[in-house]
Amino acid sequence: MRFLAVKVLLISFLCAIEGFAQLANDACATATSLCPSVGVSGSNIGATAATCPTCEDNFTFCFSGTNSVWYQFNTNVTGGDVAFTFSNLNFNLQANRGNQLQATIVQAVVPCDAATYAMVSNCEAGSAGAFTISATGLPANTTYYLVVNGAKNGGATLPAEATFDLIGSGTGFDRPPAGLSIGGPTMTVCPQTPTSFTAYLVNCTDTSDFYWSVNGTLRAVTQSSLWLTSELQNGDVVSVVCSCFNICPDTLTYTYPAVSVDPLTVDAGPDLTVQAGGSVQLVGTSNGTDFMWNPTQTLNTPYAISTYATPEQTTVYTLTALNANCALSDEMTVFVSDNLTIPGSFSPNGDGHNDKWVIEGIEFYPDAQVVVYDRWGQKIADIAGYSLTKAWDGTNKGKPVSDGVYFYSLDLRLNNDTKPLKGSITVIR
Structure with missing residues (x-):
């Protein structure tokens, strides 16, 4: 048992250093998507044999499907010719292991069902250097698979394993360049006036939301191509970002010239x-x-x-x-x-009740000034910032005034044109 455990650990270590972990695109169902004219770095190192239950490797064209890796692509809206070029092949040089790659393009009537596979391109039976897989006249908007594996050439008992570079092109695969522009104001904009910007797209399908920015700061996300704003300042720069295509998305950005806003304030x-x-x-x-x-x-x-x-x-x-x-x-x-309540009398007799002339609501007017006069027009109190704590206590220079009627002028001091409120107050002891 101890020997078996050591052997398992040794095999795991060798697999790790040689890259034998199962590849993400080891099965048809997990094929890597290829994009027009976009190079990818590929590998079939560690690809499983036909016993993989979901790999759908049980086919034979000019080579059998064992130890295959899978790629997937869609033809464009017109269809036509496609070609995939393999280059920079670097093989795992190991005793009893092949040193050639094999590849072809497969169409599946039922996705990833080996019983429905049909080869639609040339079939490379084994190449140690750069090679091309090509197909002609493919119909539009159709899914195909590019399957790659290693040969057991030269009497090898182990299939070839290699890394490689892969890129596809052709009239049936290439997409016309997608384009984005913005339609906006062509003359000076009035401030705070709704201004519209419209994103115009060409050769773009499966459009994403539109991300609108002003001076590099995101301001809005719209599902439609129209954006309306009333917050532009002179010199603002509006830009929009969106993407095209669900498969092999293409992100586009366009910046509109600086907007001129009238200086009216x-x-x-x-x-x-x-x-x-x-x-x-x-x-x-x-x-x-x-x-x-x-x-x-x-x-x-x-x-x-x-x-x-x-x-x-x-x-x-x-x-x-x-x-x-x-x-x-x-x-x-x-x-x-109208929240002022001005009492007509108070009783400053020291009993702790109604001893001051308290004006309810005066706290809303912190600058209010009260001037109190006697019947002969003599000023006996002048209180700025009238409040509960500074309310008139019925004294004149610290001495109690006599009972009777007095007159007041209450200036709320809201501004220079506010007229003082005037009336009378009776002191009762």
């Missing part, structure tokens, strides 16, 4: 907040020549870059700028606030 300005009944200035910026704000009903000059708004409710205003070629719009929102 517009900015409606930041969102603003105004107390109900107040007005606010809308200040836009643009390099356009003409302007229009919408909606116009609450604006005093809707056709100027800057205007005043007196909205009754929260309103989205759109500023549209125009030049000789383009129009461009931007939006801003004026929020109308």
Whole structure:
């Protein structure tokens, strides 16, 4: 048993160093696909004999199918002649092993069913150097197999094993070069305007998805050849990548010339907040020549870059700028606030309840300023950044004021044109 184990290990080692592991294309069902005019490096080293249950090597043409490797190819849409050239044959030089390769092209009515094989090319019975296998007049869109094995020439008891280079061509195999181009804008594009790009393909079937990039960054993947974008900047470069053919795919790339985008800009300005009944200035910026704000009903000059708004409710205003070629719009929102609750009285008597004049909602106006006057118009309190912690406590320079009615001016300080809110407050002790 120990001797048998050592023998198995020795055989495994020899197989490893000589490359005798079973090849991926050892069987017809796992044949390696060949592509037009694309060279491959092949080998039949380690190919199994006809006893392989799925190899379908049980055929005899000018050679038997033992120890074969398999390749597969499809004729093109026109059909015609095909030729496969073998070169750079390097044989495994071993005692009692042949030194010639054999090959032919086989058609199978039933894929990989040896009973339906038919030879359609010349049959190379044994060659130690470069040789060609060729077939003429093959029909279009048909699958064929190129089968290769080693000869037992010169009285050898072991079939030849070799590495080789293989390339195929011919009118029935070659494909017209696939081509890709892009149709796009031929003149200056207006900013933020939907712009279409179309990929045009020639000699391409089984098209993949289209991968669209701008300046080298992937932006979209489309199943159709059309891509629409509104995000182009001046000088952007659009490119597309796709592939043709499920078998022997061909990846294509095309880059469209840099896009020219009109320099028109517009900015409606930041969102603003105004107390109900107040007005606010809308200040836009643009390099356009003409302007229009919408909606116009609450604006005093809707056709100027800057205007005043007196909205009754929260309103989205759109500023549209125009030049000789383009129009461009931007939006801003004026929020109308009615969230202030201004108490008419408070009782600063030190009982811990209602001791300060707390204005609910004032926290939304961090820059608010409150000025309190007595009945003779004398200022007795001036509080900037009015808040819960800075609310008026009914004192004047640290001394309690007397009970009675006082008057206030509350400036929310949203902008220079906001009118202060005015009213009265009663101090009750």
